[in-house]
Amino acid sequence: EIYTFCQSCYPRIYKDTYLPVPKKCDPSIEPEGWYPPGHGDFYASLNNSGLLDKFIAAGREYCFLSNIDNLGATVDLNILDMLIKENATNNNEGVEFVMEVTDKTKADVKGGTLIFYEDKLRLLEIAQVPKDHIDDFKSVKSFKFFNTNNLWMKLSAIKRVIQKAELNMEIIVNPKTLENNAHVIQLETAVGAAMKSFNGALGINVPRSRFLPVKKTSDLMLVMSNLYDMSSGSLTMSSLRMFPTTPLVKLGDNHFAKVSEFLARFPTIPDMLELDHLTVSGDVTFGRKVVLKGTVIIIANHGDRIDIPTGAVLENKIVSGNLRILDH
Numbered sequence: 001e002i003y004t005f006c007q008s009c010y011p012r013i014y015k016d017t018y019l020p021v022p023k024k025c026d027p028s029i030e031p032e033g034w035y036p037p038g039h040g041d042f043y044a045s046l047n048n049s050g051l052l053d054k055f056i057a058a059g060r061e062y063c064f065l066s067n068i069d070n071l072g073a074t075v076d077l078n079i080l081d082m083l084i085k086e087n088a089t090n091n092n093e094g095v096e097f098v099m100e101v102t103d104k105t106k107a108d109v110k111g112g113t114l115i116f117y118e119d120k121l122r123l124l125e126i127a128q129v130p131k132d133h134i135d136d137f138k139s140v141k142s143f144k145f146f147n148t149n150n151l152w153m154k155l156s157a158i159k160r161v162i163q164k165a166e167l168n169m170e171i172i173v174n175p176k177t178l179e180n181n182a183h184v185i186q187l188e189t190a191v192g193a194a195m196k197s198f199n200g201a202l203g204i205n206v207p208r209s210r211f212l213p214v215k216k217t218s219d220l221m222l223v224m225s226n227l228y229d230m231s232s233g234s235l236t237m238s239s240l241r242m243f244p245t246t247p248l249v250k251l252g253d254n255h256f257a258k259v260s261e262f263l264a265r266f267p268t269i270p271d272m273l274e275l276d277h278l279t280v281s282g283d284v285t286f287g288r289k290v291v292l293k294g295t296v297i298i299i300a301n302h303g304d305r306i307d308i309p310t311g312a313v314l315e316n317k318i319v320s321g322n323l324r325i326l327d328h
Contacts (some may be wrong), residue, residue, distance in 0.1 A: 005049035008041045009034040015175065017181040032178055039149075040169045040189025047162050056155050063158075063192065065151040071223055072212035073150050074234045079204065083152060087199070096157035097198035099123070100150035100206045107248065109138035111146030112192065120196040121203060123147060127172045147192055148211040154198075160199045160214045169193040206274070208244070209237060217262040218249040226270045240273050247272060252281040274315075287312065 011020040012035055020146050022033030033175045042065065046052045055063070062083060066073030079098060088095035099121075101114060129137045136142055161167045169189040176184050195201040212235060214220050222228075227246060228235045237244060256262050270290040272278075278292055282300030287310030294316035300306040304322040308314070 003051055005045055005051055007036050007045050010187065012176070012178075012184040012186055015185050021178075021182070021184055035176075035186045037186070038172065038174075038188030039191040040193060042191050043158055043162060043167055043194065047159070050107045051157060052159060056159060060155055063153050063155055065149075065153065065326045067149050067213065069213050069215055070148065070211060071235055072211075073148070073213060074315050076206075076210070079152060083154075087154070095163060095200040095202055096154040098152040098200070099192055099193045099195055099200040099203050099205045100148045100152075100210060101145035102145055102148055102206055102208050102211050103244075104140050104146045106140065108146045109140070112190070113137070113143040113146050122196050123190060123192040125170075125172060125190055125193070126172060127174070145188050145205060148206065149192060150206070150210060151192060152248045155248070157198050161194070166197050167194055208246075209235075216251070218251045220259065220262065220268060221249055221251070221266070222246055222272075225269045227272050238273065242274070247275040248277045250279045250281075252284075255283055256280065282306070284308070290314070 005240075011022050012033055013020050020033070022030040024030070027034040062080065064075055064080075079100075081322050083095055083098065088094075099114065104111065104113070110126050112123050115122050115124045124137070126137055127132070129261055155250055172188045172190065174186040174188050176186055178184060212219075212223060214223060223235060227241055229238050230236075237246075251262070256265065265285045267286070268288045268290075270286060270292045272292055274293040275296070276295075277295040279297045279299075281298070282302070283305040284298050284300050284307045285306070289311050291313040293314070296314045296317055298306060298308070298314075298319040300322070301320070306319060306321070306323045308319075308323075
């Protein structure tokens with residue numbers, strides 16, 4: 001069965017006066033004056049919908065929460081088994097909250113991380129860090145892990161912290177600019193920030209394969225390629241890939257930002273099994289059955305166009321200039 005529930009909406013407030021943007025308490029009248037207050041609203045919305053009570057009454061014990069764009073976020077029975085065993089051996093007072101973290105790379109420097117403060121594990125987001133400590137936060141040496149936002153929670157514990165008003169999440173101030181150029185702020189919360197409200201919260205270091213977000217067409221290119229195989233409904237790294245890490249792919253925003261543009265320029269996704277780094281900028285189109293290896297940089301300057309021929313094999317190449325291939 002599939003259940004749905006509505007998230008809350010909060011009024012935006014003006015940055016200079018702190019007054020609410022909407023004049024009336026009706027989002028349908030002034031939709032631009034309202035916003036969803038971050039995924040930290042999950043707890044209140046699930047409870048207010050009645051689904052939390054429904055699941056508990058049905059004997060459900062745990063929930064798994066993840067970002068919708070994370071294609072690696074599947075139900076891991078090993079983690080669930082650990083939760084059940086920990087609670088069975090501790091009179092149901094063992095682990096109530098688990099956050100999956102994975103090794104941080106240079107591509108993840110903005111991701112939230114775990115800190116130990118006041119005898120509790122806490123989530124620290126970049127928006128909470130003072131400007132003069134941003135470089136410390138981004139350091140892979142200082143903070144080796146980051147939050148995947150794959151979370152496991154005990155349903156009865158969620159109910160308890162809500163009933164006892166123990167749900168404590170830091171407020172994140174998110175500045176925005178409306179279409180009329182008015183400067184407003186949104187007050188948001190992050191779902192992982194509630195971990196300090198639960199007993200026995202843990203962070204578990206999981207493989208990178210459990211974090212496959214698809215936010216840009218460069219991410220889409222990776223998951224559509226032969227780097228991954230589909231197994232039992234899950235994406236797994238191809239056994240033909242020599243390294244467990246994924247290539248770094250950068251596609252220019254002017255020609256590849258939209259999915260329709262991306263698909264038009266890639267009739268088939270190139271073979272990327274031996275690719276380390278790909279940068280594509282400008283008016284570039286790929287033929288079919290292209291193979292990319294090592295580091296490949298393709299740059300078409302303004303006014304130029306580059307067509308990569310069908311069947312081309314590019315290994316450690318820099319391609320620039322103007323190359324047109326027309327159908328005969």
